[in-house]
Amino acid sequence: FNKPTFPKGEVMGYGFHEAPRGLLSHWTVIRDGKIANYQCVVPSTWNAGPRDDSDKIGPYEASLMGNPIADAEQPLEVLRTIHSFDPCLACAVHVVEDNKEVVQVKAL
Numbered sequence: 001f002n003k004p005t006f007p008k009g010e011v012m013g014y015g016f017h018e019a020p021r022g023l024l025s026h027w028t029v030i031r032d033g034k035i036a037n038y039q040c041v042v043p044s045t046w047n048a049g050p051r052d053d054s055d056k057i058g059p060y061e062a063s064l065m066g067n068p069i070a071d072a073e074q075p076l077e078v079l080r081t082i083h084s085f086d087p088c089l090a091c092a093v094h095v096v097e098d099n100k101e102v103v104q105v106k107a108l
Contacts, residue, residue: 005033006030006032006033008032009031009032010029010030010031010032010036011029011030012027012028012029012030013027013028013030014026014027014028019043020086021042021043021044021047021085021086021087021088022043022044022046022047022059022085023041023043023046024040024041024042024043025040025041026038026039026040026041027039042088043088044085044087044088046058046059047059047060047085047087048060048087059085060082060085063081063082063084063085064078064081064082067081
């Protein structure tokens with residue numbers, strides 16, 4: 001192990017890696033040799049993201065559009081589609097439609 005040395009004051013860095021699930025990114029701020037701020041954004045954050053400021057849909061939403069559902073009471077196609085991204089999330093999908101009840105499906 002080589003102990004890192006940092007210049008006095010503040011230094012910032014970032015790194016990106018294209019992982020199988022998508023982009024993995026890290027940002028850090030080191031102040032006087034100590035981590036002052038660290039942020040990691042995992043691929044699931046990007047994939048599960050909502051529409052952006054330009055109303056562009058995220059990958060999960062895009063993959064579900066036009067995906068036929070055989071049984072609305074048990075929309076297993078939704079689970080299968082989202083699971084194909086191998087998300088780092090709990091295995092539950094909540095389907096919400098305006099003026100309708102919430103349907104919750106869990107994969108056990």
